[in-house]
Amino acid sequence: MEFSKYQGLGNDFILIDNRHHPHPRLTPQQAVVWCDRHFGIGADGVIFALPGNPGSDYTMRIYNADGSEPEMCGNGIRCLARYLRKLEAGTDRPPETPQSYRIHTLAGIIAPTLQPNGLVTVDMGSPYLLAAEIPTTLVRGQDAAVDVTLTVAEQDWQVTCVSMGNPHCVTFVADLDTLPLAVLGPAFEHHGAFPQRINAEFIQVLAPDHLKMRVWERGAGITLACGTGACAALVAGVLTGRCDRAVTVELPGGCLQVTWSDDNNRVYLMGPAERVFDGQWLVPA
Numbered sequence: 001m002e003f004s005k006y007q008g009l010g011n012d013f014i015l016i017d018n019r020h021h022p023h024p025r026l027t028p029q030q031a032v033v034w035c036d037r038h039f040g041i042g043a044d045g046v047i048f049a050l051p052g053n054p055g056s057d058y059t060m061r062i063y064n065a066d067g068s069e070p071e072m073c074g075n076g077i078r079c080l081a082r083y084l085r086k087l088e089a090g091t092d093r094p095p096e097t098p099q100s101y102r103i104h105t106l107a108g109i110i111a112p113t114l115q116p117n118g119l120v121t122v123d124m125g126s127p128y129l130l131a132a133e134i135p136t137t138l139v140r141g142q143d144a145a146v147d148v149t150l151t152v153a154e155q156d157w158q159v160t161c162v163s164m165g166n167p168h169c170v171t172f173v174a175d176l177d178t179l180p181l182a183v184l185g186p187a188f189e190h191h192g193a194f195p196q197r198i199n200a201e202f203i204q205v206l207a208p209d210h211l212k213m214r215v216w217e218r219g220a221g222i223t224l225a226c227g228t229g230a231c232a233a234l235v236a237g238v239l240t241g242r243c244d245r246a247v248t249v250e251l252p253g254g255c256l257q258v259t260w261s262d263d264n265n266r267v268y269l270m271g272p273a274e275r276v277f278d279g280q281w282l283v284p285a
Contacts, residue, residue: 008075010224010253028067064219074227107165168232185216224253
């Protein structure tokens with residue numbers, strides 16, 4: 001089976017041409033094997049380019065490295081846009097003029113646009129803020145969980161919960177470098193206040209237009225970048241008065257540009273996506 005490996009700021013994915021099959025060509029268990037960094041290809045997830053539904057050009061499905069299926073992935077959909085261009089045009093080089101796709105995901109229709117400068121801009125839609133939409137039991141279902149207390153690892157944390165089609169818990173801290181992410185990450189992800197688990201973002205505000213972030217992703221663990229998490233961080237920062245509506249989010253893998261429009265309430269994400277290599281997985285006869 002042929003595949004391509006892409007990465008967005010070090011958040012890496014295996015891309016599979018699934019355009020002629022209505023269901024993913026791998027099982028979740030097979031995806032776990034492919035994502036293994038010692039015995040497989042190595043990736044944070046496997047992304048399938050499936051046929052589109054009415055109103056969309058293609059459908060995106062993704063299995064995390066642990067076999068679970070998230071609703072959406074901001075870095076992943078940028079990689080998918082570059083991959084689709086390669087499938088359609090024979091190259092994933094930046095187009096001469098912007099080229100857009102409408103991608104059906106479990107979080108709804110998401111629209112990435114390939115830019116001539118090589119970056120990919122994604123209309124991520126409007127954030128969901130009600131507890132029932134995330135979901136979380138930290139507050140009542142029709143309330144927003146903004147700057148509320150969550151006890152993790154015998155310590156109280158002030159958190160803000162945001163869904164960008166997938167759930168995020170954002171915590172602002174004074175110093176990211178001393179944060180024990182490997183310990184706190186799984187404790188946040190599996191906390192009882194989050195019935196569908198959670199992505200945990202820890203943010204240090206360097207300036208009103210510059211956030212520094214580390215992330216523990218639900219189903220993938222520590223990753224070098226998270227696009228939906230960067231969007232959630234901006235929204236949480238605006239809601240708590242910590243940042244502007246347009247920011248640079250600095251991650252271990254590089255920087256993303258995120259804007260929350262005051263005009264239409266939609267969040268826009270811009271960053272790179274690059275092909276690493278193409279290959280074939282030899283399936284035993």
